Amino acid sequence: MIRENHDETIQPKRHEEQNDLFDALGSHRSRYALYACLETEGPRALSVIADQVAAWEYDKPITEVTPAEHKRVYTSLQQHHLSKLEGAGLIDVDDKSIDCTEKARNLDLYIELVPESDLPWSLYYLGLSAISGFLLGLQIAGFLPDAVSFPLLTAGILLVFSCSSLVHYRRANRITFGPADRPLEIDD
Numbered sequence: 001m002i003r004e005n006h007d008e009t010i011q012p013k014r015h016e017e018q019n020d021l022f023d024a025l026g027s028h029r030s031r032y033a034l035y036a037c038l039e040t041e042g043p044r045a046l047s048v049i050a051d052q053v054a055a056w057e058y059d060k061p062i063t064e065v066t067p068a069e070h071k072r073v074y075t076s077l078q079q080h081h082l083s084k085l086e087g088a089g090l091i092d093v094d095d096k097s098i099d100c101t102e103k104a105r106n107l108d109l110y111i112e113l114v115p116e117s118d119l120p121w122s123l124y125y126l127g128l129s130a131i132s133g134f135l136l137g138l139q140i141a142g143f144l145p146d147a148v149s150f151p152l153l154t155a156g157i158l159l160v161f162s163c164s165s166l167v168h169y170r171r172a173n174r175i176t177f178g179p180a181d182r183p184l185e186i187d188d
Contacts, residue, residue: 017088021107024088029073030081032056034090034104043097046082050074121168128164132157 025031036052037044047070054073055062082098085091090104138144139153 020084020088021090024081024084024090027081029053029057029076030085033077033081033098034085034100034107037091037098037100038104043094043099046074046078046096046098049098050077053077124164128161132160 025034032053033049036049039052050070050073051062051065054065054069057073058065058069082091082093086093089101090107092099092101135144135153135157139148139150144153
C-alpha cells in the first residue's frame with residue numbers, strides 16, 4: 001500500500017484501475033471515440049463513431065471522409081481501441097452499438113480541464129533544466145562574460161526555478177473541487 005494525503009491509502013486494485021484508464025485514453029483515436037460517444041445520449045453505431053473520428057483526424061467534414069479513411073478508423077476502433085475503453089469501464093459495447101457509462105460522463109470533466117494549447121509542466125521543467133545546464137556549461141568553459149560569476153548564475157537559475165515552481169503550484173491549486181487535502185477522484 002502507498003500512503004497518500006496523510007491518512008488515506010490507495011489499494012493496488014485502484015492503481016490497476018487507474019492504469020487501465022490511462023492506457024485506454026493514451027491514444028488520440030480512443031479519446032476521439034470517447035468524445036464522439038459523449039456528444040449524444042444513448043447508444044451510437046460504431047459506423048457513426050468511426051465517421052466522426054475519421055472526420056476529426058483528417059480535419060474534414062464527415063461528408064468528405066473517404067471509404068478508405070472510414071475503414072481504417074473503423075477497423076482500428078473495432079480491433080483495438082473499443083476493447084480498451086470497455087475494459088476501463090468507459091463504454092458499453094453491445095453488438096455494433098456503443099454507449100458511454102456514467103464513469104465516462106464524469107471523466108468529461110477531466111477532458112475539459114486541460115486546454116490543448118497548454119505546455120505540460122514536465123516538458124517545461126525539462127526545457128528549463130536543459131537551458132540551465134547549457135548556461136552552467138558555458139560558465140564552466142569560460143564563454144560567459146566575467147560580469148556573470150558562477151554564484152550569480154546559480155542564484156539566477158535558482159530564482160527562475162523557484163518562480164516557476166510557485167506559478168506551477170498556484171495553477172495546480174486553482175483547479176479545486178473539494179477539500180484541498182483530497183484529490184478529485186473519478187467515480188467508479
